[in-house]
Amino acid sequence: MEIKAQIEQFISQQAESKQQDLLTLHELMSNILPTGKLWMEDGKNEEGKVVSNPTIGYGQQTMILAKGKSREMFQIGISANTSGISIYLIGIRNKLDLAQEFGSKLGKAKITGYCIKFKQLADLDLSVLEKAIRLGIQLTND
Numbered sequence: 001m002e003i004k005a006q007i008e009q010f011i012s013q014q015a016e017s018k019q020q021d022l023l024t025l026h027e028l029m030s031n032i033l034p035t036g037k038l039w040m041e042d043g044k045n046e047e048g049k050v051v052s053n054p055t056i057g058y059g060q061q062t063m064i065l066a067k068g069k070s071r072e073m074f075q076i077g078i079s080a081n082t083s084g085i086s087i088y089l090i091g092i093r094n095k096l097d098l099a100q101e102f103g104s105k106l107g108k109a110k111i112t113g114y115c116i117k118f119k120q121l122a123d124l125d126l127s128v129l130e131k132a133i134r135l136g137i138q139l140t141n142d
Contacts (some may be wrong), residue, residue: 003039005042010040010054012082018084020121021121022084024083024121025087026056028129029076032058032134033058033059033075035138036055036075039054039057040055041057041073043055048139052079054079056076056077057078058076058078059137061075061090061141063090075091075136076133076136076137081117083111083117084117085119086115089115089132089135090136091137091140092113092136092139095113095114097130099111101135102128102131105134106124106125106129107123109123109133
């Protein structure tokens, strides 16, 4: 199945309120990275075991792993979970930067390392969220 169709299917399987938030975020990401690579990670490892929530990914970067290995990865990930939605800014390396830069301005969200977790999009200041996303992308482009 084509990536765009997988993303649409994933969004359509969510609760109605979460669907609208995911569609809004998908549109925001499409505007920020109009030619960026799309990903749909199903959350399963090589053995087919579920190890994380499915994640929509945007953009592309090469991540350097342990022992000098590398792998291709998205820059920004969006995942629905039981308590709401998580946005992963994979380029944030310093675990304090995101919270210090955007925590007090973002709205009702939990910020950890490179992740912004929230119940609903209405709880956030979208302009501040967009700035955080753009920073995450910039850090992986440098």
